[in-house]
Amino acid sequence: MKKITIDDVAALAHVSRSVVSRVLNNHPNVSAAARARVEKVIREHNYRPSSVARSLASDRTYELCVMAPRRSNEVLSSGYWALVLLGVSAGSLQRGYFASISLVSPDMEGQIFDRITRHAFDGYILIAHDVTAIVADALQGSPKPILLVGQDPEFPNLHSIDIDNWTGGYLAGQHIAQLGYAHIGMMLGPEEAKETIDRRAGFEQALQEAGLSVTPGYQAYCHYSWETGYIVMQEWIASGQCPRAVFCTSDVKATGALRALHEAGLRVPEDVAVVGFDDLPASAYSVPALTTVHQPIYEKGVRAAHMLIDMVEGKRITDIHLNLPPHLVVRQTCGGTASSAPSAAPTARDRTKA
Amino acid sequence: MKKITIDDVAALAHVSRSVVSRVLNNHPNVSAAARARVEKVIREHNYRPSSVARSLASDRTYELCVMAPRRSNEVLSSGYWALVLLGVSAGSLQRGYFASISLVSPDMEGQIFDRITRHAFDGYILIAHDVTAIVADALQGSPKPILLVGQDPEFPNLHSIDIDNWTGGYLAGQHIAQLGYAHIGMMLGPEEAKETIDRRAGFEQALQEAGLSVTPGYQAYCHYSWETGYIVMQEWIASGQCPRAVFCTSDVKATGALRALHEAGLRVPEDVAVVGFDDLPASAYSVPALTTVHQPIYEKGVRAAHMLIDMVEGKRITDIHLNLPPHLVVRQTCGGTASSAPSAAPTARDRTKA
């Protein structure tokens, strides 16, 4: 199957190379007759223009580079990023772009960035908080637009998309406060992360409005992993003063915590109530089903793609920092309206057609 | 920051464009003096050759295209593919290649393939069973090598990498048989999938050797999702004859099943024993911790990358179909040696440095 080029098509259609290029790119000023002939040849010979050659000539690739972190396998394998990436991929395709994903691990940052900066992408989507350090070096001078998923205070002038973390924390706090829990613990993310700060502030604000507060000593900063949630909860249990309600700023940590509680023979939510954050697909199936703050993960990806493409195409962006709203999903781990088993069964919303 | 080209470097180093190209590609026949001058200029001006131009000229991209399916969000968000992709990405980088991942959903297959076939990749890694239908059309005639992760009986002549599914099933069967369970159920994957067939055959062989068999009527084909495991288990419970032991050919289904058992007030493993398959990172943290057949997911990805690159580089491949060995991980859901809680706590093997 000899590869066919634009010149072959031109010859076959009895036109010049320019004409073929024009019909390829939907340019005007091509006679109907010529266009028809060219299209016929293209169809019959299944011709596809080389995107490499096209990129070289036009300096446009219609490819977006998405860099996802792998600080820890657990973050990735929780399914969170998979959903974001799925969204980005779909959102790009909707607009005629292609999302090329690369998984960036700390030990390979150099190599990856080397490859990436050689390849001309039209824009970059970065998973914030994890790649920003190298971004500074590699991409700051880039003429191509960059979008952060998740905000990073260090780069306030980079565009970003995230959820309203403060409100997410507030919703969790409100829920816990309403149910009358008093001795309250909090498992946060990395201390310096903006989302940690915001979720915490929102949570504490809600508690404060109800005259409550987090019990001193029961506030831990941990990584996003099952393990840290598990370990911290074990420690709290061992302290003999385990909180009555715990807000975990990620479902993964909450799941680890549930595990520790189960092993210690404590009942959820009767002995200890747990509220998570994220609403991962798996969380509807935890035992017991997790009450958590839902964030539109997939949509975040879609919107990220659209936003970046707007930037690529020179459209005016109204919000430099776009924040999507979270909401609370009440299931079984924190008492409340859905504390009976059946009603907490997976709902239609959780389903995905297989 | 004006973009600097090979000609600029050549001029700055007082050599011809050819010489620069040679040092870039580590070709011999460049004098030490010239090489040094060129390298100095490259370093000082932070020059990176354009991979687009290079690809056009040399017809080599050092880019691998990885297509992951998204038949259902759940498959992806289980973390399984994330691990495979991570492995592929790392394995590629080790050999100087770059893995460009694209998430393929059924509704966007056309668009994706269009993009992919225009872009010159050096090779393709496909997630079997889910993309093969379109592969036939789009890639069969491709001169570039293709590798399947997971086998597909429809394409026996395509290279593939997988685990030894038969043995995996056998290990599960042996474990269940040894513990003396009699009324046994089995939740399989899609009926036509090769892995389903193999896992089932191995499982039944092990049972048969112990004089046992799967109870008729308690064998279900389901998709890889929490939901199907949940629903099937509910039905079995409702039948009033719930199996004493259940083999689920994926951890995700097993987790759904655990949830259903918990809701029904049944204890695991005292009332019903469950064995999963995959050993996802999350499975060590399920409640109770899942006994399951471990498969080296990440390594599968690494090996896949290496194998494909061998093909790209024209090396002789000894095994067209490479099968990695699985092993059983005994935790809490099926009784046996690790039935007490503490010993089933996450082990070092399960940990990933955060």
Next chain:
DNA sequence: GGAAAGTTTGGAACCGCTTCCAGTTTTCGT
């Protein structure tokens, strides 16, 4: 009917790099 305006077309330069080839310089054996 003819000039002005608009439409369609092909030629040619160019995007940034690789690679072949012929020419030039260096090395080395005797």
Next chain:
DNA sequence: ACGAAAACTGGAAGCGGTTCCAAACTTTCC
């Protein structure tokens, strides 16, 4: 010291497209 072999270098032709421009052809309208 001389010629042949080896090492090095630069010119030029691509790779497969896009795009600018001038030329050729149509249409419009007074």
